Amino acid sequence: MRRIEIYDKTRRSPASSPSRGVGRRREPIERIADRMGGRVLRDGEEAVMEIVMPVSENTTHGTVDLCGLDVLEKRHLEVLFPDVERLEDIEPGRFLFFDVETTGLSQGAGTRFFLIGLLESMEGEMRFVQYFLPNLGSEPLFLRIIAQRFGRRRILVSYNGKCFDYNVMRNRFVMNGLEMEAENAAPLHLDLLYSSRRLWKGFCPDFTLSTVERLVLEYRRRRDIPGELIPDVYFRYLGGSDESGELESVLEHNRDDVFSLFALLIRGVRAVGDGCEGEKERIRGVNAVSLADMLFRIGRTTEAKRVLLVRAEEAEAAVRLGLLCKRERSFEEALQHFGTLLRGAGPVSRYVFACTEMAKIYEHAVGDFETALSYAERARDRLRRRGVLYPENGRQGAGVETMHEVERRITRLLGKCERRKERGV
């Protein structure tokens, strides 16, 4: 066809990826299933490969023992995932750990998933299952089989699945005219990405699953295929030129992903568990301030405070402790914590914040205007030294007063001191 010749001649090839061996016959799925210890499920023309793998009692993944799901307690889970509160029971059989492999990184209609790994507890035994899509025409069967696993009573566990995996899956269901879930009855979905970001803040440079599993679980993959190469492996397989077990390494990658997210949940639950080891032990290897915030979030204030007290010398903990004590009207203690913030180097805004808080307590709770005044003046001096007198954009952070506000406070306090003197108190 002429228009194509014109296009081809005047244009670089639109496909940047290497040839995928078009025209060759792909390996029959039965043979692959045999080799991998799986089986082929069929419905008419459609086929799906299933691989089942029981997980034995004492499997370890990095430093984590993959115990059964009966160790999961609601009061631990809800620290990580506040949504858990609305669950009536967290019977182990309800959990479904999942991860999919896709043909692209976007979530558009053209991205499909061709492999899913599922880990679940069946009659007390952990069992890992993978479903693989051997040709595009078999997608309806692939989806029907998967749909059976995603019932509404499920508690889904994933890593970034809320934003990615689940969306890609739902797109494919929509495009095949199938229902993944009943309307408004989406199952509870626990996404470990968000809790990992909090718990291990400062411990990981980024929060891709591979970084977190390496640094938190100390897990090293036996061999791994980089995620971005996976689509091409599948395309090569479809084109009949899968070479030297590339597909196997994708399946293995997927299994590692699912086991890692299982191990991460166990590790996370342990971190938030309040066993008899004491607070110091409890916060080893996690970000204590984040943990406290997570406890605050669900109203477990006493525990949060205990966690913070271990780190009371650290600024972020001291801010929280100060505010908490102030709210509880333990002003003495609040002054101590805010006082911590005045020692050592730190941003001006934090220093001003602490001074102001202390001035407020002295003024309103203690009734010592002179001391209050001295703290307000300290705030002013610090702001002056920094050279920014009247920042145009108003506040510099929540609770941080501007020069203007600090000066107003000083004027007021001066007035109060004056009047008190006049009355001869």
Added chain:
Amino acid sequence: MELGSFLDTLRSDGSFSGNVTYWGVQKKKGAAFRPVPAGIHPELRAYLEKTGITKLYAHQAEAYGHVNAGRDVVLTTPTASGKSLAYNLPVLDCLLKDPDAKAVYLFPTKALSQDQVKSLEDFSLPDLRLYIYDGDTPSSIRQAARKSGRLIVTNPDMLHTGILPNHPKWVKIFDGLKYIVIDELHTYRGVFGSHLAHVITRLKRIAGFYDSNPTFIASSATIANPDDLFYRITGKKPLVIEQSGAPAGEKHYIIYNPPLVNREQGIRRGVVLESVHVARRFIENDLTTIVFARSRLNTEVILSYLKQRIPKKKNRISGYRGGYLPNERRDIERGLRDGDLLGVVSTNALELGIDIGSLDVSIMAGYPGTVSSFFQQAGRAGRTDRTSVSILVASNAPLDQYIAQHAEYLMGHAVESALVNPQNVYILIDQVKCAAFELPFKRSETYGGEDIGDVLEYLDDKSVLHEEEEVYHWQDRSYPAENVSLRSADAGNFVIIDRTGGVRRVIGEMDRSSVPILLHENAIYIHGSAQYTVLEVDWDKLTVTTERSNVNYYTDAESKTDIKILEKNSEEDTPSARFMLCDVLVRTVAVKYKKIKFGTHENVGFGDINLPPTEIHTKSLVLSFKPALLQGLTRDECEELLLSLSPILKNISSLFVMTDPRDIGVAENLKEPHTGLPTLFLYDRYPGGVGLSDRLYEIKQRLLQASLQRVQECGCENGCPSCVGPERHNKKTTARFLKDVLSGGISLVGEKT
């Protein structure tokens, strides 16, 4: 002073009327009313009553009736005739009556979307679930729009990259999609329009997947081919509603051609000063006036002159252009509405949409390029109950000079055609990729009514698609829409970067083939009426680095263009010439550039260009002239003649096909190998063509006629930049030649108007 009597004064003032080449008066026109349709939803009726609308204009009622009956409609009534209400009524009526119905509105710019949403919100219909969906929409709102939106206001780019590729997330919109409204249809021409045709095809494909078959409603400025453009973009034959029922006050249209200062060279007084001169008379008499300048720079110059010359009222005159801050703009808009401001000088930023109320006088300092822009700018002056006037002050440019002599071009039957070419193979292939990403193609499936089996096979060959059981599936990990820009050429585009002030900022794109000519090193690049100097061209990274500059010249690259005819599509032979529509290969190598001073067109310097040649495949109108016509001319004279003809033809062509002259390439060949004759090529500059050449072939006779008129009517003696070009003195030869070509018996068969 009252405008009517002031115009009488001007008429009798020779210093003004002596330069007027056209003065037309459109009589005051009463409204044609129709009752509000009986079946309209009570909430809409209540809204209309509340806003004092007890009757509809005829065209609004007509649109309601047709849309209600399921017909696709395009409205071409004038600016400010209540077009929005004409499409809003039937759409909102349906959304109110049918809780499952959804609608999508497309506007070419975000500002227009904002404006429309404001007016839709005035209906205060709580169940409307109206959402703007564009690049500025926060993600929480995006989610709500997808989940519960019923009326989505967006733009073609967002539809293309955001909505269509994610259609499974938009099930609720596609399911029950009843209406697509395309506002400002005439702006979708050339590359943008050709892409939009595909975006709409993709939209229809997806709607079909969800069992929806939406009705299309468009509004357009007056163009020669609204029905054809609508059909090419939507694939549907529309009903055209062009008669406005809206009332209008008396309106004067004046074309003012500044006096010649140098008859021999054909130089007229400058458009900027003359516009100031004209505007001043009105502002001094307390008549509210808007002046449209052709560039940001001119805006500032005109503004400062006006302030200088009317010192008493200088605080009541303001500028208005793209660079102003939003709240400054709001203030100016308010000032104009409330009458605090008497004069405003604007770029075309004010042309579309934005409400400034209506003024007494609109002055255009130079022809705005298209008839529809002319009327949009003219429409800024005009009230239903009072007289208004629009004045076009012509510049020295050939287009302006043509218009100055040919008011019928503006005021007569619409002659501009908005052209698109969805079949452009580059656009087609990019768009088929996007479509395949959205839904797999069945082998037998047609796309936009066309068989695209060859494209599918090609993409399968390249492993972009994967064929299985007669179905082509997307097989690439990319997100194709991301790499396809609707507004400009193709993925092989150069990105233009401004590094002024140490910050690198993308300011535009340019297709590869234009880079050597327009963006060679040291070229002056004008963008958004700002000026940039090109510092570096990177052929590997496809970037052009520029810096803001402020020089008094522009650059004009001299390039050698070599055109090879690949295939003849149509041909017409006359005793004087051969006319062909051909597929051609254009090979261009830029050798040097000239620095041309603004205004005087003086040559003020040279420079070399060291860039590799570029090749594009495109379509061309080919004009080959028979030897009889050229008898008695030396070889040099022949060459000179061809060089004179090409700028005229290029400029005149751009008028008829509603495009920037830069979108049309010209080349000359004294002995074209295919015909052996002296030949002129007028070709589509965009690879593959966007339909310009096809149209030029259809209207070749009118082109030649208009070119002849331009030369004959030019005020100069022997030739000037407004006709045959600078430094040429063959005006008479050129005119005679064109006459000969025209009288050479060119057949009128196949002519379309």
